[in-house]
Amino acid sequence: MATNEELLRSFYSASGRGDPGAASQVFADGVPPVSLRPLPENVRPEAREFVAAPGERVVVLGDYRVGGEAVPFVHTWRFAGGKAVDVADVHDSARLQALAAGDDDGGLREMATGFMSAQVLHAAVETGVFTALRHGPLDGERLRRRLGLHQRGARDFFDVLAALGLLERRDGLYANTPLTTAHLSDTEADSYLGGLLEFIGSHWYWSWGKLADALRTGRSQSYGGVFPYDAIQADPELAERFQRAMFAASTALRAAIAGGFEWERVGTVADIGCADGSLLARLLSAHPHLRGIGFDLPAGAPGFHRTVARHALEDRTRFVAGDFRAAPLPRADALLFAHILIDWDDDSRHMLLAKAYQALPEGGTILIVDTLVEGTRGAESAAGLLVSLHMLVDQRGGPSYSAEECFGWLGKAGFRDCRVRPLSGFDRLVTAVK
Numbered sequence: 001m002a003t004n005e006e007l008l009r010s011f012y013s014a015s016g017r018g019d020p021g022a023a024s025q026v027f028a029d030g031v032p033p034v035s036l037r038p039l040p041e042n043v044r045p046e047a048r049e050f051v052a053a054p055g056e057r058v059v060v061l062g063d064y065r066v067g068g069e070a071v072p073f074v075h076t077w078r079f080a081g082g083k084a085v086d087v088a089d090v091h092d093s094a095r096l097q098a099l100a101a102g103d104d105d106g107g108l109r110e111m112a113t114g115f116m117s118a119q120v121l122h123a124a125v126e127t128g129v130f131t132a133l134r135h136g137p138l139d140g141e142r143l144r145r146r147l148g149l150h151q152r153g154a155r156d157f158f159d160v161l162a163a164l165g166l167l168e169r170r171d172g173l174y175a176n177t178p179l180t181t182a183h184l185s186d187t188e189a190d191s192y193l194g195g196l197l198e199f200i201g202s203h204w205y206w207s208w209g210k211l212a213d214a215l216r217t218g219r220s221q222s223y224g225g226v227f228p229y230d231a232i233q234a235d236p237e238l239a240e241r242f243q244r245a246m247f248a249a250s251t252a253l254r255a256a257i258a259g260g261f262e263w264e265r266v267g268t269v270a271d272i273g274c275a276d277g278s279l280l281a282r283l284l285s286a287h288p289h290l291r292g293i294g295f296d297l298p299a300g301a302p303g304f305h306r307t308v309a310r311h312a313l314e315d316r317t318r319f320v321a322g323d324f325r326a327a328p329l330p331r332a333d334a335l336l337f338a339h340i341l342i343d344w345d346d347d348s349r350h351m352l353l354a355k356a357y358q359a360l361p362e363g364g365t366i367l368i369v370d371t372l373v374e375g376t377r378g379a380e381s382a383a384g385l386l387v388s389l390h391m392l393v394d395q396r397g398g399p400s401y402s403a404e405e406c407f408g409w410l411g412k413a414g415f416r417d418c419r420v421r422p423l424s425g426f427d428r429l430v431t432a433v434k
């Protein structure tokens with residue numbers, strides 16, 4: 001008698017050549033193959049792997065083939081007395097249908113309308129949906145009133161947030177998901193990402209709307225043509241919002257930086273462009289022997305001092321207000337440049353690395369954190385390439401660079417022993433020694 005696997009091999013072979021009569025021989029009499037819906041003419045199942053499972057079951061991994069495209073499936077078959085009595089079929093049915101109907105756009109429409117989902121998220125942060133649900137679920141009408149929204153869009157808005165997995169909807173009540181509870185409901189939490197999303201949803205969204213203009217002219221379309229940091233300096237409210245965004249943007253880096261380097265070799269570290277000082281505070285809290293200097297433009301001072309006070313680090317930390325385009329860098333055993341070089345053009349990068357070399361003692365270390373691109377500039381560099389375009393359209397900085405390019409600049413400035421290692425997310429840590 002044929003084994004279950006052999007029966008299935010005949011089934012897939014018959015289905016593949018379009019012979020439903022022969023294929024149906026696998027089923028027990030009186031068991032119509034209802035759970036395997038009839039396939040459109042142009043779809044052929046192709047088995048890749050047969051895995052025997054307990055209880056006379058066989059799991060088959062394979063692909064539905066439509067022309068040159070493949071939609072993976074998992075078929076779980078159950079046998080009794082040498083015939084199939086049941087089969088469960090799991091696959092992306094929407095994609096298979098679209099392919100079979102010749103209506104597949106390869107995700108183009110989804111990519112083109114991705115901004116709609118993004119704006120739903122930004123609007124939810126801006127209107128306070130996740131913070132309103134912080135203390136528990138609310139029904140739609142209460143939530144609408146609490147946020148001051150018009151009736152026309154509120155229900156669609158809450159339901160699409162649920163459909164996108166950003167809210168849970170149960171028994172007519174809306175609640176945060178574990179994700180939005182962790183990152184968007186508590187503005188005081190260390191893991192709160194709302195400050196960054198607010199900045200992206202307003203500033204970045206606006207400037208990216210001008211991408212084609214930036215590509216034509218090669219110029220940033222933001223901040224009225226002045227350097228972004230000059231505009232931020234001139235506007236204390238904007239400086240506060242920028243610091244909140246940087247605090248959220250460095251959440252993963254904060255978690256990684258303390259264990260990402262051999263800090264026991266360092267006495268004093270200066271964080272160049274320290275923003276609100278939260279990175280330095282995390283570092284000093286994790287390494288009680290360390291002393292820290294925060295260096296940034298003067299508008300950064302109030303936020304920095306608040307952070308230092310919150311972590312009770314006043315006796316080990318000081319803030320140095322300065323403009324690194326004009327002033328020397330503070331002296332320290334290690335200088336940290338987190339998300340700084342990416343903001344500037346190559347000439348400024350050379351200038352900063354030369355100043356870092358002057359500020360460090362013999363044997364001192366420079367640490368550079370940025371989202372890098374690979375030399376091949378392939379799919380693995382997508383994040384770095386998008387950052388590079390962001391620097392063009394929004395910041396007047398960039399372009400993104402590879403570790404090898406950075407090693408070249410460091411060598412030119414006099415550094416030796418250049419290394420790169422992964423740090424967190426897309427960030428890499430480049431280190432070099434004077």
Ligand SMILES: C[S@@+](CC[C@H](N)C(=O)[O-])C[C@H]1O[C@@H](n2cnc3c(N)ncnc32)[C@H](O)[C@@H]1O
Nearest residue numbers: 229246250273275296297322323324325338339
């Ligand atoms: C992209 S943020 C990075 C903040 C922080 N290091 C981080 O990784 O989250 C750049 C920082 O550089 C500071 N900065 C910009 N231009 C500067 C200048 N000319 N002198 C000193 N700091 C500057 C900004 O104020 C800002 O805090």
